[in-house]
Amino acid sequence: MAESAPRRCCLGWDFSTQQVKVVAVDAEMNVFYEESVHFDRDLPEFGTRGGVHVHKDGLTVTSPVLMWVQALDIILEKMKASGFDFSQVLALSGAGQQHGSIYWQAGAQQALKSLSPDLPLHQQLQACFSINDCPVWMDSSTTAQCRQLEAAVGGAQALSCLTGSRAYERFTGNQIAKIYQQNPKAYSHTERISLVSSFAASLFLGSYSPIDYSDGSGMNLLHIQDKVWSQACLGSCAPHLEEKLGPPVPSCSVVGAISSFYVQRYGFPPGCKVVAFTGDNPASLAGMRLEEGDIAVSLGTSDTLFLWLQEPMPALEGHIFCNPVDPQHYMALLCFKNGSLMREKIRDEFASCSWSEFSKALQSTEMGNGGNLGFYFDVMEITPEIIGRHRFNTEKRKVSAFPGDMEVRALIEGQFMAKRIHAEGLGYRVMSKTKILATGGASHNRDILQVLADVFGAPVYVIDTANSACLGSAYRAFHGLAGGTDVPFSEVVKLAPNPRLAATPSPGASQSVRSTDITEPVLGEKTQFKAEKLAE
Numbered sequence: 087m088a089e090s091a092p093r094r095c096c097l098g099w100d101f102s103t104q105q106v107k108v109v110a111v112d113a114e115m116n117v118f119y120e121e122s123v124h125f126d127r128d129l130p131e132f133g134t135r136g137g138v139h140v141h142k143d144g145l146t147v148t149s150p151v152l153m154w155v156q157a158l159d160i161i162l163e164k165m166k167a168s169g170f171d172f173s174q175v176l177a178l179s180g181a182g183q184q185h186g187s188i189y190w191q192a193g194a195q196q197a198l199k200s201l202s203p204d205l206p207l208h209q210q211l212q213a214c215f216s217i218n219d220c221p222v223w224m225d226s227s228t229t230a231q232c233r234q235l236e237a238a239v240g241g242a243q244a245l246s247c248l249t250g251s252r253a254y255e256r257f258t259g260n261q262i263a264k265i266y267q268q269n270p271k272a273y274s275h276t277e278r279i280s281l282v283s284s285f286a287a288s289l290f291l292g293s294y295s296p297i298d299y300s301d302g303s304g305m306n307l308l309h310i311q312d313k314v315w316s317q318a319c320l321g322s323c324a325p326h327l328e329e330k331l332g333p334p335v336p337s338c339s340v341v342g343a344i345s346s347f348y349v350q351r352y353g354f355p356p357g358c359k360v361v362a363f364t365g366d367n368p369a370s371l372a373g374m375r376l377e378e379g380d381i382a383v384s385l386g387t388s389d390t391l392f393l394w395l396q397e398p399m400p401a402l403e404g405h406i407f408c409n410p411v412d413p414q415h416y417m418a419l420l421c422f423k424n425g426s427l428m429r430e431k432i433r434d435e436f437a438s439c440s441w442s443e444f445s446k447a448l449q450s451t452e453m454g455n456g457g458n459l460g461f462y463f464d465v466m467e468i469t470p471e472i473i474g475r476h477r478f479n480t481e482k483r484k485v486s487a488f489p490g491d492m493e494v495r496a497l498i499e500g501q502f503m504a505k506r507i508h509a510e511g512l513g514y515r516v517m518s519k520t521k522i523l524a525t526g527g528a529s530h531n532r533d534i535l536q537v538l539a540d541v542f543g544a545p546v547y548v549i550d551t552a553n554s555a556c557l558g559s560a561y562r563a564f565h566g567l568a569g570g571t572d573v574p575f576s577e578v579v580k581l582a583p584n585p586r587l588a589a590t591p592s593p594g595a596s597q598s599v600r601s602t603d604i605t606e607p608v609l610g611e612k613t614q615f616k617a618e619k620l621a622e
């Protein structure tokens with residue numbers, strides 16, 4: 087490989103469900119290197135599928151922690167073999183799949199601090215974990231622990247107000263409670279509990295890294311206003327938990343310098359800074375460079391909304407996390423299970439299985455669909471918990487069908503209206519400077535994006551988010567290097583490529599909004615559904 091000129095850079099890591107990935111970003115915010123290791127393909131000896139083990143009960147889902155460690159060894163060796171110049175790395179940060187938990191055996195920190203550069207990490211950390219199969223976000227085996235936690239703090243809404251979410255099975259506090267209850271010996275031999283993000287940071291630090299506020303918000307344990315562990319939540323989950331977690335830190339914190347292991351084995355500079363790692367979704371928010379008032383809509387198998395919030399209103403749907411790039415603000419995540427699979431079903435049933443026919447149907451029907459509303463949930467929806475197809479005509483009467491093309495528009499308008507209404511339920515407000523960033527498969531359909539612009543009354547931009555968590559991590563490394571909270575994140579990353587404008591609101595889209603109350607049990611008894619219909 088030709089010798090390339092030295093290129094000062096930051097690294098952004100992502101320890102996701104299926105792989106470990108890294109990107110190198112230079113001072114002009116250009117990505118010039120990337121590498122990855124896929125767990126199933128490159129570490130078949132662990133026998134994972136999609137990076138996880140689904141247990142026989144169909145509820146418990148875990149990943150082997152030593153697979154993650156070995157994946158880091160492999161990716162670093164691949165970088166070294168490719169001639170990557172580690173000496174140019176100024177700082178690094180990273181992301182981890184949210185909610186997963188790692189249990190460090192008593193004495194493990196000593197092993198981390200005394201790593202020999204002559205051996206790979208996985209050979210030296212073999213005996214460092216009290217639990218080898220770590221619970222991950224796909225686990226749904228902790229319903230009992232969720233109910234115990236909600237009862238301990240005064241109910242689901244009280245827990246949401248305290249920690250940003252009602253109790254969810256995948257959230258870490260409930261997972262820790264299950265381990266304490268079902269494997270007390272392992273719990274008592276555990277000296278530290280990390281998230282996947284802080285675990286990965288610990289590997290680079292050569293000591294335990296603290297949990298950051300943003301990923302810590304996904305545990306049902308952190309008081310998101312005060313940014314401290316909630317004693318009521320800790321007490322409900324397990325004893326001596328606070329000392330096992332350590333104090334949380336602002337997400338832009340420099341948590342230390344890279345371990346000498348990496349300096350001696352790979353040639354990292356001794357002064358290379360490690361900036362707190364965070365969750366994959368907060369890192370993606372950073373990678374998309376979301377700003378106050380912006381909203382990101384990931385239109386994939388399930389649709390995910392990323393919101394930037396100043397004054398959150400925690401609810402029974404969705405999740406509020408501390409903001410990863412501005413410690414005064416927050417972010418929200420809303421997941422909608424009926425995403426592209428629902429769009430594909432309506433395409434097949436009403437647009438001859440053709441996206442071009444689907445687009446023609448949107449083009450041939452008017453904004454507001456003549457006052458007809460449709461909400462389509464062929465699988466049990468998460469936000470809210472509801473199933474079935476629900477259509478309302480102009481008189482708000484339930485009907486069993488619309489004419490073909492109107493079915494298509496009703497689906498898309500209904501999906502985006504539901505998103506706007508649930509987002510506003512969490513405290514989001516469209517602002518004059520609001521940008522909607524669209525990503526995912528459906529963001530390639532301009533007619534779908536036009537409806538998105540009309541429903542929100544804001545311009546829609548498209549952005550490639552293939553590496554958003556890695557990219558956001560590299561950006562956050564630069565931000566930590568620049569002084570973190572003292573310097574606006576947007577200033578640090580202003581040279582990064584801008585998203586492309588794809589659609590602006592049609593004339594009359596926002597002015598013609600009128601409020602129509604639809605109090606419908608079908609839309610979830612938790613949600614007083616107030617549909618702002620796009621009138622004719």
Ligand SMILES: O=C(CO)[C@@H](O)[C@H](O)CF
Nearest residue numbers: 103183184223256366367
């Ligand atoms: O559970 C989730 C967020 O709450 C997922 O997006 C995981 O972070 C994926 F790794």
